[in-house]
Every structure is written in C-alpha cells, then in structure tokens.
Amino acid sequence: MGSLKMIEHPLRKSLIDWYDKEKRDLPWRKTNDPWLILLSEVILQQTQVSRGIEYWKKISNRFPTPKALSAADQEELLTLWQGAGYYARARRLHALAVQVSKPFNEGGFDGSIPDSIEQLLQLPGIGAYTAAAVASIAFNRPVGVVDGNVRRVAARQTGNPNPAQDSVRTWSNSMLIPGRPGDSNQAMMDLGAVICKPKAPKCELCPIINTCEGKADPSAYPAPVKRKKSIENFDAAVLLDSVGWPRLIKREKTERFGGMWGPPMSNISTDGLISVGQIVHQLTHRELRVEVWKGQCSKGVDPSSVPMSNLDRKILEIAGAM
Ligand code: SF4
Structure with a gap:
C-alpha cells in the first residue's frame, strides 16, 4: 500500500497525444449530450464495449432524452436491455430518468443531467466511477476516474503492486491534462483496454513506457487478488x-x-x-x-x-x- 509517484507533465501529454491519434471509434464519442454519455457509461459498467455499442444505439434511439425514458414503462427498457445482463442497471436507469425529469421545485432537474459530481452521485445507479466519467466527459470537470483498469495502469507505472484506492484517485487526478479532463480519462480508459491489458500488455506500443516501473514484469502489478466464486x-x-x-x-x-x-x-x-x-x-x-x-x-x-x-x-x- 502507499502513495504513488506522480508522472511529469510532458509524459502525461504523450498519453493524450497517443489518444488523439489512436482513440477507439465509439459512437458516444461523437456527441456532447450528457444523457447519451451517461447512458454509455451505465451500459459499460458491466457490458463489453463491442456489445455495448449495439445496446447504446437501440436504447438511445428509442429514448433520446431522460424525459422520453421516464414517460415509458420500465418493462420496455428491460426488453431492449435483454441479453446485456445485470438488469438492476436498467431498473436504476429508469428510476434515474424519472428523477431527473421531475421539475426543479420537486427535487428534479427538469429533464437535464446535473453537472456536478455531488448531484450525479445522488442519482440511482451512479457511483464514483460513473459520476467522474460523466462529469469530466460531458461537463469538463477536472476529476479522474478510478476503476480496475486505472488501478492496473497506476500499479504498473509506479511499480506498486498494491496501491490504496485513495492513492490511485490522486494519481488519476494528476494525470489529467488541464482543459481536457474528459479526453484524459478516455485516454486512460483506452490505454487500459487496448495496450495495458491485464494479460499480455503491448508495452512496445505504450505511449508512457518511459515512465513505467513495472514493464519488466507487468503481470506482477497489481498483485493478484484470489477470489473464489x-x-x-x-x-x-x-x-x-x-x-x-x-x-x-x-x-x-x-x-x-x-x-x-x-x-x-x-x-x-x-x-x-x-x-x-x-x-x-x-x-x-x-x-x-x-x-x-x-x-x-x-x-x-x-x-x-x-x-x-x-x-x-x-x-x-x-x-x-x-
Ligand atoms: S509499459 Fe507496459 S506495463 Fe507499463 S503502462 Fe505501458 S503497457 Fe502497461
């Protein structure tokens, strides 16, 4: 456990330069609409990106706004959600749409997704990761995301096999490029998904290999957690x-x-x-x-x-x- 060494700005910049050239072509990256971005993050909580695209397209087509979803029966959303698994996400997404669609004087947001971390965290189904992702990508808030991918990259980069959650959060915040927090987070997500993968990372293609203290043996970082099903x-x-x-x-x-x-x-x-x-x-x-x-x-x-x-x-x- 312990704090993580921070990475200097010029090297952080190489991550976002790599992202600008190599970013994955994902449909929700072509919109600034906070609802559609939130929808993508909820789907990706437990569904792979390749399958998530199909669900995002059909759900965003049918429910292009929170008000459209709040006016529909929950069962209609569950029908579209079939096969994506973890159906509690769909029920909570419906509850979220109902909540944000309420007028301001009834505790809602009149159909808009709120732009602060604190308000996002109050919504059904929105945890720290999703709140940070939506706040940074849709509203340019400077807050780093923390999930298993980010923890893995942080552990390898800093040669710490067991980083504490708070240090990963501090490290993730330190990796944000001023003015581009959403892109910085998405660069980190892409790096974890495409290059710094759990098994067989492609270190030879990594834009931040120069700062990596774990590249000699990436599989040692983070230390494996044995969890029996x-x-x-x-x-x-x-x-x-x-x-x-x-x-x-x-x-x-x-x-x-x-x-x-x-x-x-x-x-x-x-x-x-x-x-x-x-x-x-x-x-x-x-x-x-x-x-x-x-x-x-x-x-x-x-x-x-x-x-x-x-x-x-x-x-x-x-x-x-x-
Ligand atoms: S050099 Fe390898 S282990 Fe280090 S961050 Fe890049 S991909 Fe991951």
Whole structure:
C-alpha cells in the first residue's frame, strides 16, 4: 500500500497525444449530450464495449432524452436491455430518468443531467466511477476516474503492486491534462483496454513506457487478488401448456433478474416433474447452477412477448418450450 509517484507533465501529454491519434471509434464519442454519455457509461459498467455499442444505439434511439425514458414503462427498457445482463442497471436507469425529469421545485432537474459530481452521485445507479466519467466527459470537470483498469495502469507505472484506492484517485487526478479532463480519462480508459491489458500488455506500443516501473514484469502489478466464486443452486420449473408455451412469472424487484420474466425458480415443488438437465451460468463473482424440471400447465405465456434474461431463455430452450 502507499502513495504513488506522480508522472511529469510532458509524459502525461504523450498519453493524450497517443489518444488523439489512436482513440477507439465509439459512437458516444461523437456527441456532447450528457444523457447519451451517461447512458454509455451505465451500459459499460458491466457490458463489453463491442456489445455495448449495439445496446447504446437501440436504447438511445428509442429514448433520446431522460424525459422520453421516464414517460415509458420500465418493462420496455428491460426488453431492449435483454441479453446485456445485470438488469438492476436498467431498473436504476429508469428510476434515474424519472428523477431527473421531475421539475426543479420537486427535487428534479427538469429533464437535464446535473453537472456536478455531488448531484450525479445522488442519482440511482451512479457511483464514483460513473459520476467522474460523466462529469469530466460531458461537463469538463477536472476529476479522474478510478476503476480496475486505472488501478492496473497506476500499479504498473509506479511499480506498486498494491496501491490504496485513495492513492490511485490522486494519481488519476494528476494525470489529467488541464482543459481536457474528459479526453484524459478516455485516454486512460483506452490505454487500459487496448495496450495495458491485464494479460499480455503491448508495452512496445505504450505511449508512457518511459515512465513505467513495472514493464519488466507487468503481470506482477497489481498483485493478484484470489477470489473464489460462490456457487448458488436453484431449481427451475418449466410448465408447458398444450401449445408449448411455458408458465412465466414476472420476477420481484428484490430477486435476481428483477422486473424480467421467467419460469418459477423459488419455492417450487418438483413432485411429478421430470428433470431435463442442468445449466451452469457464470456471473462475475458467482456461479449459478440451475436444475431444470419440466411439467405441464393449463395456460402459458408467449416467451417472445416479455423481457427475459439469457439464462431464462436457456432454461426454456433445454426444456423444449416454444
Ligand atoms: S509499459 Fe507496459 S506495463 Fe507499463 S503502462 Fe505501458 S503497457 Fe502497461
């Protein structure tokens, strides 16, 4: 642990010069609209950039403003969000749109995204990283982002295998080029994603290799954190009607995949049902193991008419639901 050595300005500048030449061509980098920038950051919280582009395009097309989303049903957003995972993000994004769309005298922002870190942090689903990203990119606020990528670059650059979160924040702030905080942060994001990758970093292409104290053995920085995945076991009951449609329920907000639809997975009795196999679904810190059971019901729901997670679609598939 400990503080991190700061990098001199001329070398910081080489990072942004590299960004100006090599930056990734991402659709949200062609807009200054704070809502569309916020939307990209929420999607990228847990979705890869390559897949995030597709979700950003369809959601921003349908909901070009917070007011457009606040006027829509949450389920419509969940339908567009299908397959992106971590559906709580979509529910919180809807709540955020509702909150900012309220008039000023009711505690809202009259449909605009607020421009200060403090106000952004008050919004549903906005943590320190997203607030810093939106404030710097959309509003030119000089605040550095801190996430796993930035921590990795900071650890390697300064040869500190275990930097404290506060020191990474100070280091990230020190890397901002005056007048271009958003670009500075995006340069750091691109460097972490494209060059200073967790495995096999491309040091020979790195614009800040001269200051890097960890380049001889980048894999040593940061020190690996051993985290064992927890395993959760479930049973899912796929009960089909005479045309092959399954009985589906809308999951409670407090449950996993809340707001999405799927076959019953809690408090079910498997008496009289037939086991048709197991699905193993990997999440970042958890492994879900779902034993799938099949039976009959009098009336099902057309699965294409409701928003469902990828896991629920796999469950229906293995049970032969239409
Ligand atoms: S020289 Fe290599 S390890 Fe150091 S910051 Fe650049 S890519 Fe990362």
